[in-house]
Amino acid sequence: MTELKQRILPAVQKPARYTGGEWGEIKKDLKDVRVRVAFCFPDTYEIGMSNLGMRILYGVMNEMEGVWCERVFAPWGDMEAAMRQHRLPLWALESQDPIHSFDMIAFTIGYEMSYSNIVNMLNLAGVPIRSRDRQGLKNLVFAGGVCAFNPEPLAEFIDFFSLGEGEEITVEIVSLYDKAKAEGWSKEAFLREAAKIPGVYVPGFYRHEYNPDGTLAAIVPVEGAPKTVTKRIVENLDKAYFPTKMIVPSTEIVHDRANLEVFRGCIRGCRFCQAGFSCRPVRKKSPQVLYRQAVETLTHSGSNEINVSSLSTSDYRGLKELTDMLIPYCESHRVNLSVPSLRADNFSRELMERLQTVRKSGLTFAPEAGTQRLRDVINKNLTEEEILNTCANAFAGGWSNVKLYFMLGLPTETDEDVLGIAELVYKVIQTWKEHAVNKKRGLRVHVATAYFVPKPHTPFQWEKQITPQEYLRRCKLLKSHFYSRSITYDYHGPDLSRLEAVFARGDRRLGPVIEAAVGNGARLDGWDEYFNYSKWYDAFRQCGVDEDFYTTRGYGEEEILPWDTIDVGVSKAFLKRERRRAYEGTITPDCRHGCAGCGANTLLKEVGCDD
Amino acid sequence: MIRALFEKTGNAIYISHLDLMRLFQRAFQRAGLPLTHTQGFNPRPSVSIALPLSLGVESRCELLDFDLAAGSFTDDEILARLNQTLAEGVRVLQVYRDGRKIRELALLDCQVTLEYDAGIPENAVEKITDLFARDDVIVEKKGKNGPMEQNILPMIRRLSIGAGEENCLELRARICCQNPTLNPALLAAAIERYLPEFKPDFVRIRREEIYDAKETIFR
Structure with a gap:
């Protein structure tokens, strides 16, 4: 039986x-x-x-x-x-x-x-x-x-x-x-x-x-x-354990490919980004070790795709050396090499050309904000000129798909910044008109906006999240300025990001809320098929907890924060300093243009930061 | 063209047809057996599996066709290498060249196990035997344009039923598997439709052997 x-x-x-x-x-x-x-x-x-x-x-x-x-x-x-x-x-x-x-x-x-x-x-x-x-x-x-x-x-x-x-x-x-x-x-x-x-x-x-x-x-x-x-870190990634004999799923998964992590940490310091601060200091693997691990992983798994991953792969100093070794290997073994998280610099453009032996996928940018002023506030070191130059090259090379990702509700954001997104998108369309080689194929610009969620251990950890009503107003304002049929604009409803904001900066009083929500049937909340805010809404009411306390209230700089017990290496003084610079609209150059003194280097005993 | 006869048992019966093709492509890669690739914009390793098997059905007689791009491997080498790199439950039984054309494949033997948790109901063997001795057995089949009625008897060459392991009836049948195709699950569906009192608590299906139209074993 x-x-x-x-x-x-x-x-x-x-x-x-x-x-x-x-x-x-x-x-x-x-x-x-x-x-x-x-x-x-x-x-x-x-x-x-x-x-x-x-x-x-x-x-x-x-x-x-x-x-x-x-x-x-x-x-x-x-x-x-x-x-x-x-x-x-x-x-x-x-x-x-x-x-x-x-x-x-x-x-x-x-x-x-x-x-x-x-x-x-x-x-x-x-x-x-x-x-x-x-x-x-x-x-x-x-x-x-x-x-x-x-x-x-x-x-x-x-x-x-x-x-x-x-x-x-x-x-x-x-x-x-x-x-x-x-x-x-x-x-x-x-x-x-x-x-x-x-x-x-x-x-x-x-x-x-x-x-x-x-x-x-x-x-x-x-x-x-x-x-x-x-928190713990591994100082020497070349010597760290890495499994080259990995499980190969028998059924389709989301990212079905071999993975090569080239470095940890990030030199950029985008002020909204939790990974950018909490994964510091920067430590890299050598191209030789990576190449060996790539070949072993591919041989063992039989996979036909390998992905080079990190928070910002263009910042990996060994990228040229690594790709010079990997590209010939991948070509002769019919393996797709994917290198996401590239910045719009010259080398990356060349690299993209070389990767084109495979498939012409779309071009993706995350300017996060529509105006230079606001990009300076969030320290997103990406200029309009860089975006448009890269687009011009790509359009001339036959690309006709661009994805642009933004956030709404960033600190100091005004309607002018929101409309700056529309202006930038129109400049991309204009660039296509000037540079496209094959206009018959048409252009698709995919614009997506996310609802900003302040995260712990970032300079924005004290910030207010805007209200869901205000977020939706800004989405609609932006939408009313998209006329071209080339543009697809996506924005998610505010509920999920609001809940994410509650838990990101939440305290112990949320335990009973989670339990109550599960009791109400909440699960698989990351899936549209299952997410239902009303289950959470009821749970908050059952437990007498107000979501706004964690979202729109904002946290005081002198307040004891629930995560104060946790030290990720980046000092609170540095985060406060970065927050002030954000309000002044002053950028902080990346770590290679001078150490900003975040403190994460003190986690290292054997090697220097980013050596 | 090289052909592999393989079995799909145990937990591997839950691997879908498309996933199984990918699984084989990777197994070849791991085994150091380079497959030829399809032509076109997005070249893919070319493997093909005859008669897609429904999810949850076991089989002792699956066929995989492929070609190797380089190297000279004996059939035994290919078999040995593949069996070292396949997932649990997928096992190659035989590798050979010059297999017959898939379109000559016509019939298959299947075993349908009917499980009765409370014991086999009385007279079940007789009643089920009588059912398949009727002039027609009409079953609802999912078609492209919604459900449709179909007489499955013409697609059954022979059928026998008897007691199997404890509380199980074993229904063995030789049925059409190509032009037209009879899904063996419909044999159980027929029992459920005509003899609801003999509806089993669970049905297990296994493909046993494949034949051409003259009932010669197909390879």
């Missing part, structure tokens, strides 16, 4: 994402395993398997003797319904065992809108969602990823957080667990020891006290916990 799970699989969409068995999956014999880790990605298989961080840490943990790390993803709605109907608890792909039998449950969290999935996945696993309801070492829940840089909304659910890059700290954490399990420690004893590992943040060791107006009055460390916890 066919077992229950096998009976469900034929009835759900894309069943291959629930079965495991892919090429490169790691299976271990349970008699050799002392610690079982369920590594959860709080979104679907297609998203999670596209995440490089998860693949690195999967490899890191499975390299450890006696440790077996398996993958877990959020089920799609049809599968969840079947699981609940048949009381089938959430399982890990490799062994197909329910994760409530695992020692550790890890989450990697890169997006605020996956918070509902974390709670929902624990619930589907049959594991108590709150930290205090999980006794003993079994099912210890920990989490890392960018969202751990303000982990407070999740403080009730997660036993401890691992801050920063995981290659080294994860080994230290799992080794400590191995020891604790062998010696029969209590959960409390384990957490006290874990808190001594640099980069481990145990929210239970901090008491948050509030003023009558709702702002934080104090964050009090208890149990001897340090006042701040500093």
Whole structure:
């Protein structure tokens, strides 16, 4: 007779994402395993398997003797319904065992809108969602990823957080667990020891006290916990663990390709960008190491596409050397080489030409703001001239597709800035008229605006988010100035970004809101098919929490911030200085034109910043 | 043209037809077996799989056609290399040249397992045997223009039913698989339509063997 799970699989969409068995999956014999880790990605298989961080840490943990790390993803709605109907608890792909039998449950969290999935996945696993309801070492829940840089909304659910890059700290954490399990420690004893590992943040060791107006009055460390916890980084990326033997999904995922991360951190300092500050300092890999890893990864996976990734790939000093090696290899092996995140400089233009042996994809710019004044405010070092020059070259070379990304609601933005977007778009159209080689094909300009979300650890971490009504007014104002049929203008409704803003700068009082929203049926919030603000609206009302406190209110510079316990290396004084420069409309040159003194270089002991 | 006979079992039955083609393309790449590419704007490795298999159906007799761009590999080498690089549940059984033209493929044997959780209902074998002995068995089939009625009997060459493992009936049939095609799932659908009291709790399907119109095994 066919077992229950096998009976469900034929009835759900894309069943291959629930079965495991892919090429490169790691299976271990349970008699050799002392610690079982369920590594959860709080979104679907297609998203999670596209995440490089998860693949690195999967490899890191499975390299450890006696440790077996398996993958877990959020089920799609049809599968969840079947699981609940048949009381089938959430399982890990490799062994197909329910994760409530695992020692550790890890989450990697890169997006605020996956918070509902974390709670929902624990619930589907049959594991108590709150930290205090999980006794003993079994099912210890920990989490890392960018969202751990303000982990407070999740403080009730997660036993401890691992801050920063995981290659080294994860080994230290799992080794400590191995020891604790062998010696029969209590959960409390384990957490006290874990808190001594640099980069481990145990929210239970901090008491948050509030003023009558709702702002934080104090964050009090208890149990001897340090006042701040500093994120971890890997100093020498050439020597860092990198998995060249990766899992090759048997079903289609979002980014189905080999990945090559050329450096970490960013020299640019765009003032709205959380990654740009929280991933500092800049550390690179050498072209030789990258080339070797590229060849190994491609050979092992059989993939026909490789992606060179970083926050700003044109800033990678070894780019020419690397691409000089990679392009011939990729051509002779029929591999597509994709190099996104290029700036509009001369070398990048040449590189794009050389990559054209493959496919003419569109041209994408993210000017973020419509006027030079506002681009100076946000320190987005991209001029109109650069955009138009690059467009002119591209149009002359036969391109006829341009995507332009902007934000609305940036600090100091006026209607003039909003209309500046329309002006810039018309200049792009004009440039096409002057330079296009084949006008019959027509031009498509795709314009998209996002609703600005202030993020922690950026110079804009104190800023107000504009109201949803004001955001929509600005969208409509802009829309009324687009007349050309070449333009497609997209803007999303404000709800998702508003919620993102709440959780990005949220505090511990949001834990019950997440729980209530999940109770109301919120999950897979990053998906249009599922996102429904009313479930969250009701949850806020049920918990007596006002969204505006976290969004339109703005935070005072003297206020204690929920994420003050977390040190990402960039000092608060620097962020304040950058904020003032933003208001003056003064740009801060990139790190290579002079160190702006952000402080992240102090995280380095062996090498210099950006050496 | 080189042909591989392969099986798709276990969890691999949930890999869709398109995904399976990609899976093979990568497996060839990993195995160091360079496939020829299609001509055109966006060259793709050319592999083709005869008779797309429905999701959830197991098979012992799938055919994959391909050509290698370079190198001289024996059939056994190709088989060995592929089996070292394929995902769980996909296994090559035989590699050979000069296979017959796919359009001569006409029939296949399938095994449809009917699972009854509360035990096999009384008289089920007789009733189901009688059903397929009627003059016509009309089943609703999903067509391009919505559902349509179809008599499936002319597409069944032979059919037998008997007890299988515990609480299961095994229905074995030789059916048309090309011009026209009978989806074996419709055999179970017919039981459900005419004999609702014998509706199984779960149906499992497996392709066993393929034949030409003269019922000679097709390779």
